[in-house]
Amino acid sequence: MEEDEIEHTEEENVNEETTEEMNSDFEYKDIKDLPGVGSTIASKIRNAGYQDIIALATANPLVLVEACGIGEPTARKIVAEAREASKMNFMSGLEFEDKRKSVQRISTGSEALNILLGGGVETQSITECYGEYGSGKSQIAFQLSVDVQLPLDKGGLEGHAIWIDTEGTFRPSRIEQLAAVKGLDPKQALQNIKIGRAYSSDHQVLLVDKIPELINADPKIRLIVVDSMMALFRAEYVGRGTLADRQQKVNVVLHNLQRLADRFNVAVYITNQVMARPDVMFGDPTAAVGGHIIGHVATYRIYLRKGKKGSRVGKLVDSPSLPEGEASFEITSNGIMDIDEEKKK
Ligand code: GTP
Ligand code: MG
Secondary structure (H helix, E strand, O other): OOOOOOOOOOOOOOOOOOOOOOOOOOOOOOHHHOOOOOHHHHHHHHHOOOOOHHHHHOOOHHHHHHHHOOOHHHHHHHHHHHHHHHHHHOOOHHHHHHHHHOOOEEOOOOHHHHHHOOOOEEOOOEEEEEEOOOOOHHHHHHHHHHHOOOOHHHOOOOOEEEEEEOOOOOOHHHHHHHHHHOOOOHHHHHHOEEEEEOOOHHHHHHHHHHHHHHHHHOOOEEEEEEEOOOHHHHHHOOOOOOHHHHHHHHHHHHHHHHHHHHHHOOEEEEEEEOOOOOOOOOOOOOOOOOHHHHHOOOOEEEEEEEOHHHOEEEEEEOOOOOOOEEEEEEEEOOEEEEOOHHHHO
């Protein structure tokens, strides 16, 4: 069962919320309900990558002009209407505080890394992990997918996970191994993870759009992994001079993920491979192509690098609420672990 597609459920209406306790003030109007948009234009808007009003509210009207064959004034009006419609997102400071109270955390396996993140990977947020090949981005995803299943006092949420695999690197055997270490039934642990293998960036967009349906069918889902976020976009848009298009589309996916995180109180963990760039002499030598666009959306960004003696070092970058800092940990056959101080001596 290496590449199990995300299951299609019977549910027809994706917009129907069953987890009412989350953001019940959030109204989901359909794009076609906006003034001046019929079902034809609505479907063109969706084809252009804007799946809902929130995404449309952040669209560049000029992109709509081209994608929908409409005039610029109409495009501007549609985007303005979408912005107006999404204003109902505002909540009072008190409501905001209440919502923050429901934030929970999933253990990464390493206490040092958890502390760096303020207690673990947070629900209602996107945590982006970027770094070179082999730095441990996927290994953290494996660990989170197992740890989310643990009881609360063991760093978990007694939850399930969704894993969007864009590189074909999901390994069931690794999940089974880590589950056994944590005293979980390995087959059951695997059963609790829904894997969607994305074969193109469009497919990746579709799989993300399917997530509300999956969570409605299984409200225990508390973690969404996208490993990796950018690989397909990077591969497909190489040298095509359409960087702006690509970034628009990536942005739509990221906003959809953030909305899912808020709406369902789930944690979103995405990975992003960056290559050391020898051509860059000054500044950040690992600045990611397309990396900055993720940086604006992700709440937590961890830069991972290989450290001494096979260790890994995670650095928290640009966090709004936590101090910058570093944490060292190890990747072992038993999973992500704190560095054994005894062994270092
Ligand atoms: P890319 O996807 O290539 O960008 O890399 P990544 O950052 O996702 O790397 P990944 O998380 O796959 O880390 C791979 C590294 O984890 C390997 O090079 C090993 O060092 C380590 N690793 C993976 N499995 C094991 C294991 O069973 N035992 C030990 N000791 N290390 C492991
Ligand atoms: Mg990987």
